[in-house]
Amino acid sequence: MNRKFWLTLALASFMVVTAACGANSGKTNNENKGNTAGSGNTAEKTYTIAVSQIVEHPSLDATYDGFVAALKDAGIEEGKNLEIDFNNAQGDSANIKTISQKIANSKSDLALGIATPTAQALADDVKDMPVLFAAVTDPIDAGIVTQLEAPGGNITGASDTNPAAITETMDFIATQIPNVKNVGLIINEGEQNAVIMGDIAEKALEKHGIKLIKASVANSSDVKQAADSLVGRVDALYITLDNMVVTGADAIIEVANENDIPFFSADRDTVEKGAFAAVGFKYYDHGYEVGQMAVEILKNGKNPGEMNVTVPQKLDFIFNMKAAAEQGISVTDEMKALVKDQENNIIE
Template sequence: MKKLITGILLVVMMLSLAACGGDTADDDSSNTGAVYHVGVCQLVEHDALDAATEGFVDALEEKLGDAVEIEVQLAQGEPNNCTTIINNFVAGNVDLIMANATPALQAAVSGTDTIPILGTSVTEYGVALGIDNFNGTVGGNVSGTSDLAPLDGQAAMIQELFPEAKKVGLLYCSAEANSQYQIDVVTEELTKLGYECTPYSFSDSNDLATVATSAAENSDVIYVPTDNKCADNTGIIDNVCRPAKVPVVAGEEGIASGCGVATLSISYYDIGYQTGVMAAEILAEGADISTMPIAYAPSVTKKYNAEICQELGITIPDDYVAID
């Protein structure tokens, strides 16, 4: 009797979960003539990563139209979920995996050495995959696009806008490998230019306000890299830094529009789109992924946040574009 009840509950649960599948999933494309199946594993829902996925999907659909079927899965911020998702893609024998963010890429590389893998929103592939003497091409079944903005350019931007400043505070989340890498490089560049750099790292959004306050008190300028946690919490940074009259230079446009004065911006949509173009070449034109070098953002733009600049009384050179 008890076993029976347990069994019934189990079956009901399985069925109800199965019924949770969205309507979009019911198109059963196995008979609609889709030739290529592509799986996208994205680490977390977030403006920048969403834009990259959107760019990827747009590019693929533009190039291949109905011939491609794309399945997007989100790991909801848990690296462990990436493994489950990748396992599912590999089992479904997809033709290509797009891994959006570092842990997704690592899980994909662990999952298969045959299915082509394209990464995006990964800053440095050599670091992400533990490759010594990385030469720009991963080889094997892996390639992709990097979200690395020119860090020397960002250091130069700080010098251009704030030549008088002496102390630069570097605000970032210690849980993000990408941020740590950028902070290391930017510290080197800024030290060369004669600035004194101090890292201010926080572990999650709860201690961000405290760390940001301490950074604002002890710095003339604050630099924020392309950090997911900062991007999620620009409001906190803005509330601390604006009253303290400390300008923030950001690594990407989303952060700059929320709390920064200026950024040397790359577009995540563009790198996603570029990844989609690479995917189309691999799928339809038979390009060899093992010889494809990692691609970078096609263009960078100097942008500024008009509202904050005005409030802090910062004059911006003419070649900067205002963020809408």
């Protein structure tokens, strides 16, 4: 794990930053950039934004939705003064590269990479326009930026990981779930972000004398088999912000429910689907923050290299009470007391 990233991350947790970006489909032409929508001095500038998203799943889709909402709230709205070229790489590395090269050759005003691999490709290929990233675990270790504060160049964005969230989840498992000796991690070890988060989880569990047992997958269709392979060997299941695995979360929920195994995730959306708990935040808010960064760049001329990379600030426990019942978990008052916003984060 990149020590510089996590040290910088701890400092970044105390900084307040605004920033912005957007994504969708249907870019037509870029000839009207800066042109007027009428005559005289009443012209309105139009914008084009190109988006590369690694795959569609709830957390990444919510990131995109929040991004677009922030633009709209600032008066940059698709169908009026905004064109968005949305590209879904469908988890394919060849598609990721093709999309980044296409964006590099476009006349877009700004590019957005949602998830680590797509952001890495944009950082490598796009040099002549501002680039933002979202849903990236460790942008330093991934080679996207060299530092979180004023990273320089033409790129900045938001990390979706605060190490405290992982540690708090592991501490909860160790102290609140009875008799846990082994925790199963379903992981795509080809995703750098998943490996980094898995290492943090493993170290946190070691402090409690608990072992992390990994079940690797090569694609989302392997997730069910990996989850099945852990039955009888582990006392709880966990997944990171692992795009391939999150896409197959329904299969893990099925295994967890059938075998009464508490299932923990690293994102709210998977808890809403049927995992029991996470320490997390709303990806919509994460995307909205990046959308605000885009507004600063597009409307106010901010240089992305001078804008700090942000990290999640509003962490909270999130419980799914129906999932708890399905997975044989008795949710105690002590557990509930850990939830700061019980109205929104205890899901009945």
